[in-house]
Amino acid sequence: MTEILRIEGLQKRFGGLVATDNVTLDVHTGEIHALIGPNGAGKSTLINQLCGELRQDAGVIHLAGRDISHMPAHERVDLGLGRTFQVTSLLEDFTVRENVGLAVQARDGGNFRVFDRVTARRSVWEETDHLLAGSLLNDRRDSRAADLSHGEKKQLELILALATQPRLLLLDEPMAGLGHVETQQMIETLSGLRGELSMLLVEHDMEAVFALADRISVLVYGQIIMTGTADEVRSDPRVREAYLGTEDA
Amino acid sequence: MRKLILPVLLIAIFALMPLIAELVGKNALMTLSARILMYAMAAASLNLILGYGGMVSFGHAAYFGVGAYVVGILYSHWMSEVPIFGLFPGSNQLLVTLPIAMIVSGLAALLIGALSLRTGGVQFIMITLAFAQMIFFLFVSLTAYGGEDGIIIRRANAVPGLNMRDKTTVYYVILVVAVLYFAWLWRVVNSSFGQVLKGIRQNERRMEAMGIATFRYKLYAFVLAGMGAGLAGALMANFLRFTSPDMMHWTKSGELIIMVILGGLGTFFGPILGAAAFLILEFYLADWTEHWQLGLGIILLLVVLFTKGGILGAVDRLKGGRQ
Amino acid sequence: MILILEQLLNGLQYGVMLFLLAAGLTLIFGIMGVINLAHGSLYMIGAFAGTWVATTTGSFWLGIPAGLIAAALVGFLVEATVIRKLYARDHLDQVLATFALILIFNQMIILIFGRQPIFTPLPEVFYGSIEIIPGLFYPPYRLLIIAVGLLVAVGLYFLINRTRVGMLVRAGSTNRDMVRALGVDVRLLYTVVFGLGALLAGLAGYMTGPILAVQVGMGEDILLATFVVVVIGGVGSIKGAFVAGIGLGVVDTMLRAFLPTILRGFMAPSDADAIGASVSSMGIFLLMAIVLLIRPKGLFAAGG
Numbered sequence: 001m002t003e004i005l006r007i008e009g010l011q012k013r014f015g016g017l018v019a020t021d022n023v024t025l026d027v028h029t030g031e032i033h034a035l036i037g038p039n040g041a042g043k044s045t046l047i048n049q050l051c052g053e054l055r056q057d058a059g060v061i062h063l064a065g066r067d068i069s070h071m072p073a074h075e076r077v078d079l080g081l082g083r084t085f086q087v088t089s090l091l092e093d094f095t096v097r098e099n100v101g102l103a104v105q106a107r108d109g110g111n112f113r114v115f116d117r118v119t120a121r122r123s124v125w126e127e128t129d130h131l132l133a134g135s136l137l138n139d140r141r142d143s144r145a146a147d148l149s150h151g152e153k154k155q156l157e158l159i160l161a162l163a164t165q166p167r168l169l170l171l172d173e174p175m176a177g178l179g180h181v182e183t184q185q186m187i188e189t190l191s192g193l194r195g196e197l198s199m200l201l202v203e204h205d206m207e208a209v210f211a212l213a214d215r216i217s218v219l220v221y222g223q224i225i226m227t228g229t230a231d232e233v234r235s236d237p238r239v240r241e242a243y244l245g246t247e248d249a
Numbered sequence: 250m251r252k253l254i255l256p257v258l259l260i261a262i263f264a265l266m267p268l269i270a271e272l273v274g275k276n277a278l279m280t281l282s283a284r285i286l287m288y289a290m291a292a293a294s295l296n297l298i299l300g301y302g303g304m305v306s307f308g309h310a311a312y313f314g315v316g317a318y319v320v321g322i323l324y325s326h327w328m329s330e331v332p333i334f335g336l337f338p339g340s341n342q343l344l345v346t347l348p349i350a351m352i353v354s355g356l357a358a359l360l361i362g363a364l365s366l367r368t369g370g371v372q373f374i375m376i377t378l379a380f381a382q383m384i385f386f387l388f389v390s391l392t393a394y395g396g397e398d399g400i401i402i403r404r405a406n407a408v409p410g411l412n413m414r415d416k417t418t419v420y421y422v423i424l425v426v427a428v429l430y431f432a433w434l435w436r437v438v439n440s441s442f443g444q445v446l447k448g449i450r451q452n453e454r455r456m457e458a459m460g461i462a463t464f465r466y467k468l469y470a471f472v473l474a475g476m477g478a479g480l481a482g483a484l485m486a487n488f489l490r491f492t493s494p495d496m497m498h499w500t501k502s503g504e505l506i507i508m509v510i511l512g513g514l515g516t517f518f519g520p521i522l523g524a525a526a527f528l529i530l531e532f533y534l535a536d537w538t539e540h541w542q543l544g545l546g547i548i549l550l551l552v553v554l555f556t557k558g559g560i561l562g563a564v565d566r567l568k569g570g571r572q
Numbered sequence: 573m574i575l576i577l578e579q580l581l582n583g584l585q586y587g588v589m590l591f592l593l594a595a596g597l598t599l600i601f602g603i604m605g606v607i608n609l610a611h612g613s614l615y616m617i618g619a620f621a622g623t624w625v626a627t628t629t630g631s632f633w634l635g636i637p638a639g640l641i642a643a644a645l646v647g648f649l650v651e652a653t654v655i656r657k658l659y660a661r662d663h664l665d666q667v668l669a670t671f672a673l674i675l676i677f678n679q680m681i682i683l684i685f686g687r688q689p690i691f692t693p694l695p696e697v698f699y700g701s702i703e704i705i706p707g708l709f710y711p712p713y714r715l716l717i718i719a720v721g722l723l724v725a726v727g728l729y730f731l732i733n734r735t736r737v738g739m740l741v742r743a744g745s746t747n748r749d750m751v752r753a754l755g756v757d758v759r760l761l762y763t764v765v766f767g768l769g770a771l772l773a774g775l776a777g778y779m780t781g782p783i784l785a786v787q788v789g790m791g792e793d794i795l796l797a798t799f800v801v802v803v804i805g806g807v808g809s810i811k812g813a814f815v816a817g818i819g820l821g822v823v824d825t826m827l828r829a830f831l832p833t834i835l836r837g838f839m840a841p842s843d844a845d846a847i848g849a850s851v852s853s854m855g856i857f858l859l860m861a862i863v864l865l866i867r868p869k870g871l872f873a874a875g876g
C-alpha cells in the first residue's frame with residue numbers, strides 16, 4: 001500500500017452551499033501533501049470530514065486501505081489519524097505538561113481507572129517529558145495552556161497531535177498568525193518529522209508550502225482543480241488565476 | 250502534610266458535634282450536622298459531573314430520592330414479609346440496603362444519562378430536569394408505597410453490633426460512611442478517569458481528537474454521581490426514618506446545585522462547605538422568618554451575579570490578596 | 573365519541589397554553605442563548621395581577637391588559653437588571669440566577685397575596701356550555717382560550733415571517749453573529765424578544781386563571797411541561813413549539829382521561845387507577861425520551 005489516505009468523491013453541503021464538492025485526493029505514505037486554496041474554499045471542512053467531526057454527505061475515505069467513512073472520530077484516532085485545529089483548541093486550565101500527559105494517557109489506555117493515581121503513571125509521564133524535551137515548549141511545561149503565546153499554542157497543538165502517534169497527520173494552518181521566526185521554527189519541526197509520518201498540510205504561507213510539500217493540491221470553491229509538484233502548481237494558469245494571482249506578485 | 254489539615258479538621262468538627270450539641274443543650278445541632286454530612290455527599294456527587302465534568306444536570310435530587318426509597322421499600326417489605334414482585338425479600342440491614350440503594354440509583358442514572366447525554370447545552374439541563382420530574386411523579390403515583398405521603402420507617406436499618414435506635418450511633422454511622430465516600434471520591438478525581446473527566450469539561454472536541462469516546466466517560470461519571478446521591482439518600486431515609494417524593498422535587502435539585510456553587514464549583518471540599526453554608530443559613534433564616542427563601546433567593550442572585558468561585562474562591566482571593 | 577371529542581378539545585386548550593409559554597421560552601433560548609427558569613414566574617405574575625384587577629374592578633376584561641402589562645413590565649425589569657448580565661455567562665449561572673428569581677417572586681407573591689389560591693371571576697357570557705355539534709356541550713370560555721391561542725399563533729407566524737423584526741429573530745436563532753454583523757441593535761432586539769415572551773406568558777397565566785387555581789407554584793408546574801415542549805419541538809423553533817405544544821397537550825389530556833378506564837379492562841380497578849395515573853403523568857416525559865432517541869435535537873431544530 002503506497003497510499004496512506006485515499007478520498008473519493010467527498011461531498012459536504014451546508015444548506016445550499018457545497019463546501020466540498022466531489023473531492024478526490026490521495027496522500028502517499030511518507031509524503032507531505034499540501035492543500036492550498038483561498039479562504040472559504042472548504043479546506044477545514046475537508047479536514048473535519050477526514051477526522052470524523054463532520055459526516056460527509058457522499059464519498060468514501062480510506063485510511064491505509066481501510067474504509068473509515070462511517071467510523072466515529074475517536075476510532076479514527078486509534079487507527080493513526082491525528083489532527084491539529086486551525087483555531088487552537090487546547091485544555092486551557094491544564095498546564096502544558098498536563099495537556100500532553102492526557103494525550104499520551106488517552107492513547108496509552110486505562111482511561112476508565114478510578115482507583116489509580118494519574119500522577120503516578122510513570123510510563124505516561126516519561127513519554128510526556130520525552131516529547132516535551134525535544135520541543136520548543138520545554139521551558140513552558142508548567143505554564144497553563146491559557147497563558148501561552150499564540151505561537152506556543154500552535155506548537156502545543158502539534159505536540160498533542162503527535163502524542164497520539166499518528167501515521168497520518170492532518171494539519172490545519174499550523175503557521176496561521178505566526179511571526180517570521182516562529183514560522184521558521186514550525187517549518188523546521190515539521191520537516192524534522194518527514195519520513196516518520198505522512199502529512200496533509202493545509203497552509204496559506206506559500207513559502208512554507210513550497211519548502212515542505214512533496215505534492216500540492218489546490219482547492220477552489222470546494223473542488224480540487226489540480227494536484228502536482230510545486231513547479232507545476234506555480235506555473236499552472238488556473239492556479240494563478242484562482243489563487244496565486246490574487247495574492248502573489 | 251498540609252493537605253491533610255482541612256480533612257482532619259473537618260472530621261474532628263463533625264465527630265465532636267454530638268458532644269457539642271449536648272454541651273450547649275441544643276439537640277438540633279446534631280441533626281443539622283447530620284444533614285450537612287448527607288447533603289454534602291449528595292452535593293459532592295453532583296460536583297463530580299457538574300464541577301469536574303461540566304455537565305449541568307438539573308435532576309440530581311432524583312437519585313437521592315431513589316436511594317431513600319430503596320431503603321423505605323425494602324423496609325416495608327421486610328415488615329410485611331411480602332417479597333418484592335413476589336421475588337426478592339425485603340431487608341432492614343444497612344449493609345444490604347445501602348449497596349442496593351446505590352445499584353438502583355446507579356441504574357436510574359444509567360438510563361437517564363444514556364438518553365440525556367445525547368444532547369448538550371440547554372437541552373441537557375431541561376431533559377435532566379424533566380426526567381427527574383418524571384421519577385418524582387412515578388413515586389407520587391405509587392400508592393402502594395404511600396403516594397404523596399411517602400413511607401414511614403419505624404426503625405433505622407440495623408447494623409450488627411450497633412444500637413441503631415440511638416440517634417447518636419446513627420450519626421456516627423453516617424459520619425463513617427461520609428468519610429469513606431469522600432476518601433473514595435478523592436481517589437476518583439485524582440485518577441486516570443478523573444483526568445479524562447476534567448479534560449472533557451475543558452474541551453470535549455479536543456478530547457475526541459485525542460481518541461477519547463467522550464460519551465462513554467460522561468455516562469460513566471453520570472452513573473457514579475447517581476450512585477453517590479443514592480447512597481446519601483439512603484442514609485437520609487435512615488436518619489429521618491421517612492422517605493417521600495418531596496426529597497426528589499426539582500427544587501431539591503436546584504438546592505444541590507446551589508450548594509455546589511456556594512462552596513466552589515469543581516473544588517473537592519467546596520460541596521461540604523456549600524452544604525454547610527446553605528443548611529446553616531436555612532436553619533437560622535427559617536427560625537427567623539417563614540419567608541426565608543426570599544433571603545436565600547436574594548443572596549443566591551448576588552452570589553451568581555457578583556462573585557466567582559464560591560466560598561473557596563473567596564478564600565483563595567483573600568489568601569492571594571495577603572501575599 | 574362525544575367524550576373523545578370533548579377531551580380532544582381539552583387537550584387543544586391545554587396545548588395552546590403550552591404553546592403560549594413555549595413560544596417565548598424557545599425564542600429566548602434560540603436568540604439569546606439564555607435558559608430562563610423564571611419564565612413560569614412571569615406566567616404566575618400575569619395571573620395574579622390580572623386576577624387582582626379583575627376582582628377589584630369586577631371586570632374580567634380589565635384583567636387582560638393588567639395581566640399583560642404586569643408580566644411585560646416585570647419582564648423588562650428582569651431583563652434589564654438580571655438577564656442582561658447573563659448573556660455572556662454559561663448556562664449554569666443562568667440556571668442559578670433565574671432559579672433565585674423564582675424563589676424571590678414566589679415569596680413576594682406570598683407576602684402580597686398569601687398562600688391561598690384565588691379565583692378569577694368569569695363574565696356571565698361564559699357561564700354554562702354551548703352545543704358545538706349535536707350532543708357535544710362545551711364551556712365557551714375554553715373555546716375562547718383555544719381561539720386566542722390560535723390567533724396568537726397566526727400573529728406570531730406573520731410577525732416572524734413577514735416583518736423586519738421577524739427576519740432578525742429568524743436570523744438570530746440560527747446565527748447570532750450574523751445579526752450583530754448586520755449592525756442591528758442587538759440589545760434592543762433582545763429586550764423586545766424577552767418582553768414579547770413575558771407578554772405571552774402573562775397572557776397564558778391570566779387566561780388559565782378561571783380554569784385552574786391562581787396560586788404560588790403554578791408557574792413551576794407548567795414550566796416543566798413547557799420545557800418538554802421546547803425540547804421536543806427543537807430549541808429556537810416557534811413551529812416546533814406549536815406542533816409539540818398541541819401534541820403534548822392532547823396526549824397528556826387523553827392519557828389522563830382514558831388510560832385508567834382502558835386499564836380497568838385488564839386489571840383490578842384500584843391498580844388500574846394507580847398505574848393509569850402514574851403512566852399518564854409520566855406520559856409527556858416518555859414521549860420526550862422517544863423523540864430524543866430518534867432526533868436528539870428535537871423535531872424542528874433550528875440551524876444544524
Ligand SMILES: Nc1ncnc2c1ncn2[C@@H]1O[C@H](COP(=O)(O)OP(=O)(O)O)[C@@H](O)[C@H]1O
Nearest residue numbers: 014017019037038039040041042043044045046
Ligand atoms: N458548520 C458550518 N455551517 C455552515 N457553513 C459552514 C460551516 N462550516 C463551514 N461553512 C462554510 O463552508 C465554506 C468552507 O469553509 P471552510 O472549510 O472553513 O473554508 P477554509 O478552511 O478553506 O477557509 C465557507 O463558506 C464556510 O462559511
Ligand SMILES: [Mg+2]
Nearest residue numbers: 043044045086
Ligand atoms: Mg480553514
